[in-house]
Amino acid sequence: MRAAEGPDPSGAVQARIDSLYRQDGRRVFAALVRLLGSFDLAEEALHDAFLAAAAQWPQQGVPANPVAWLVSAGRFQAIDRLRRDRRFRPWDAALDDTLADPAPGWEQQQDARAEIADDRLRLVFTCCHPSLSEEARIALTLREVCGLATEAVAAAFLVPTPTLAQRIVRAKGKIAAARIPYEVPGPAELPARLASVLRVVYLVFNEGHAALAAGLSDEAIRLARLLQQLQPGPEVQGLLALLLLTDARRAARRNAAGDLVPLDRQDRRLWDAALIAEGCTLAEAALRQPGFGAYALQAAIAAVHAEAADAAATDWPQIIGLYDALLRLEPSPVIALNRAVAVAMRDGPEAGLALVQPLLPALAGYAATPAVLADLCRRAGRLEAARLHYRAAATAARQPAERDHLLRQLAALGG
Structure with missing residues (x-):
C-alpha cells in the first residue's frame, strides 16, 4: 500500500472505490468464493472489503494492487466473523482450511494473482454445472457472475421475485451438497462443460434480445468477451460474433413510435458498423479453425445478413448453404424451420410452406x-x-x- 496521503476532501478516492466496485466487484467476489467456499459468505465478505476500503484508503492511500487488497481484506473479515460465530455454529471440518491463516503477503504472490485472474472463469463453470437445471444455471450466472439484482433477473424472465430467489437458493444448496468443484474442468470434461456455459450465455442474450432488454444483452456480451479472453476457441469466437452481429441491429429494432420492426424492414443505416466489423472478423476467424460448430455457422449467417446493403441484396443461396451445413452438424426442427424461411425468401412462400x-x-x-x-x-x-x-x-x-x-x-x- 502506498504511503498515507491524508484525507480525501475531493472525493477522488471514494470515486475510485465506486469505480472498482462496478468494474471489479465480481472479480473480487469470485476470488472470495474460492477462498471461503460459500456464495453467501463471499457476498458478505465482498461488502465488508469495500467498507474497509472506504474507511482506510482515504487516510492510507489506494494500494498498488487494489483487487488483491480487497480479496485479502474480505477474506480476513470473513475469517474473523467465522471465528466469532464458531461457538454458535455446528462444527464443520470443511471450515478448517477457510479459517487457516494464509502466509503474510500471500495476495502479492504471482500464483495468488494468477488465481484471482482465473477465478471468474471458475465461477462461470460452477454456476453452469450440468447437474443444475437450465433455469438455475441462467439465474445463478446472472446473479453471481454478473451481479444483477434478484429482482432484475426475475423481471427479465417474467417470473415472481420469490420464485427466482428460491431457484437461486436451491442451486447454491445443490452446489454445496454435491460438493461441485470450483474449478475449470480438465481436457476430458471441458468440451461438454464449455457447451453448457456457452448455451447459458446464448440464452441470456436471446432473452434480452427478445424482451428488448439491453441490460441482459450487454451482460451476455460481457460474459462472451470474458470467455474469449480466458478460454479462447472457435465456438467461443463464434458465439461472441453471433451476439455482436445480432446486437448491432439494436437501434433499428424499434421505430419512432416504439413498435417492433422486422429485420427486412429495418433502416440499416442505424446498424452499428463497428460491431458488424468486429463480428464479421470473429466469424471468419472461427470458421478458419478446426472444431468450429453451430455458433460459428450461425454467426456466418448473421454476417451475410449484416453485409447486405438492404433486404433485397441478401445472399439467400449462401444463407441456405450455411443452414445446410448447420443441419448436418446439429439436426434440429428449429434449424430446419429457419432454413425453410430462407428458402421462401429465395424461391417464394409456397416453397417455404x-x-x-x-x-x-x-x-x-x-x-x-x-x-x-x-x-x-x-x-x-x-x-x-x-x-x-x-x-x-x-x-x-x-x-x-x-x-x-x-x-x-x-x-x-x-x-
Whole structure:
C-alpha cells in the first residue's frame, strides 16, 4: 500500500472505490468464493472489503494492487466473523482450511494473482454445472457472475421475485451438497462443460434480445468477451460474433413510435458498423479453425445478413448453404424451420410452406412456428390461414412488443 496521503476532501478516492466496485466487484467476489467456499459468505465478505476500503484508503492511500487488497481484506473479515460465530455454529471440518491463516503477503504472490485472474472463469463453470437445471444455471450466472439484482433477473424472465430467489437458493444448496468443484474442468470434461456455459450465455442474450432488454444483452456480451479472453476457441469466437452481429441491429429494432420492426424492414443505416466489423472478423476467424460448430455457422449467417446493403441484396443461396451445413452438424426442427424461411425468401412462400408442413409435429409448442406460418401464408395470399396463425402467434408470444407487432400484422389483413 502506498504511503498515507491524508484525507480525501475531493472525493477522488471514494470515486475510485465506486469505480472498482462496478468494474471489479465480481472479480473480487469470485476470488472470495474460492477462498471461503460459500456464495453467501463471499457476498458478505465482498461488502465488508469495500467498507474497509472506504474507511482506510482515504487516510492510507489506494494500494498498488487494489483487487488483491480487497480479496485479502474480505477474506480476513470473513475469517474473523467465522471465528466469532464458531461457538454458535455446528462444527464443520470443511471450515478448517477457510479459517487457516494464509502466509503474510500471500495476495502479492504471482500464483495468488494468477488465481484471482482465473477465478471468474471458475465461477462461470460452477454456476453452469450440468447437474443444475437450465433455469438455475441462467439465474445463478446472472446473479453471481454478473451481479444483477434478484429482482432484475426475475423481471427479465417474467417470473415472481420469490420464485427466482428460491431457484437461486436451491442451486447454491445443490452446489454445496454435491460438493461441485470450483474449478475449470480438465481436457476430458471441458468440451461438454464449455457447451453448457456457452448455451447459458446464448440464452441470456436471446432473452434480452427478445424482451428488448439491453441490460441482459450487454451482460451476455460481457460474459462472451470474458470467455474469449480466458478460454479462447472457435465456438467461443463464434458465439461472441453471433451476439455482436445480432446486437448491432439494436437501434433499428424499434421505430419512432416504439413498435417492433422486422429485420427486412429495418433502416440499416442505424446498424452499428463497428460491431458488424468486429463480428464479421470473429466469424471468419472461427470458421478458419478446426472444431468450429453451430455458433460459428450461425454467426456466418448473421454476417451475410449484416453485409447486405438492404433486404433485397441478401445472399439467400449462401444463407441456405450455411443452414445446410448447420443441419448436418446439429439436426434440429428449429434449424430446419429457419432454413425453410430462407428458402421462401429465395424461391417464394409456397416453397417455404411445403418445407414447414412436415416439420409441424416436431415443432409442436415452439412459439415461433405460428408466426412463421402466418408470415408465409400472408405472402402466399392465404389470408384466412394467415389470420388464424397470427392469432395463435399472438397468444403464444411471451413479450409484449412481439405480441403487439403480431396483432398489428393481423389488423393489417382486415376481415
